[in-house]
Amino acid sequence: MQKKFLGIALFCAATALFSCTQDPLKDFDCAGSTPTYTTDIAPIMAANCTGCHGTTSPSDNLDLTTYAKVKAEGDLFCSVNYDNGCESMPKGGAKLSDADIKKIACWINNGYKE
Numbered sequence: 001m002q003k004k005f006l007g008i009a010l011f012c013a014a015t016a017l018f019s020c021t022q023d024p025l026k027d028f029d030c031a032g033s034t035p036t037y038t039t040d041i042a043p044i045m046a047a048n049c050t051g052c053h054g055t056t057s058p059s060d061n062l063d064l065t066t067y068a069k070v071k072a073e074g075d076l077f078c079s080v081n082y083d084n085g086c087e088s089m090p091k092g093g094a095k096l097s098d099a100d101i102k103k104i105a106c107w108i109n110n111g112y113k114e
């Protein structure tokens with residue numbers, strides 16, 4: 001009986017840990033913060049990403065120059081937040097500022113406003 005209880009406790013701890021590493025987007029408090037692609041995200045992409053991810057033969061075949069394409073890139077946040085399982089971006093450059101990472105997180109969390 002005790003063993004079974006321990007098992008359940010361990011399972012819950014593992015699940016909590018897993019869900020927390022699984023979705024770092026939830027760590028951001030985005031209440032009242034509604035970044036838009038045009039005002040907030042496009043300038044971050046232009047300054048840090050489109051040099052490689054432009055329209056002409058982009059790295060990884062990933063063009064990050066339009067709203068639809070940036071929105072469609074499921075690894076966008078994972079890469080700039082240096083999460084496990086993604087290549088860290090910008091490749092070979094400094095990590096984005098916390099403010100920029102938060103803008104990207106809140107842009108996603110609050111519905112990818114254009």
Ligand code: HEC
Nearest residue numbers: 048049052059060075076079080085086087089090091092
């Ligand atoms: C110096 C060139 C360069 C810059 C700048 C750059 N990338 Fe990349 N990116 C690459 C290359 C090359 C790959 C292919 C994977 C690899 O070789 O690491 C890639 C892959 C990716 C991927 C796929 C990651 C994965 O794990 O599959 C995403 C998403 C991405 N980049 C987003 C970005 C974003 C967002 C920025 C700007 C914050 C950025 N990149 C800046 C070169 C670059």
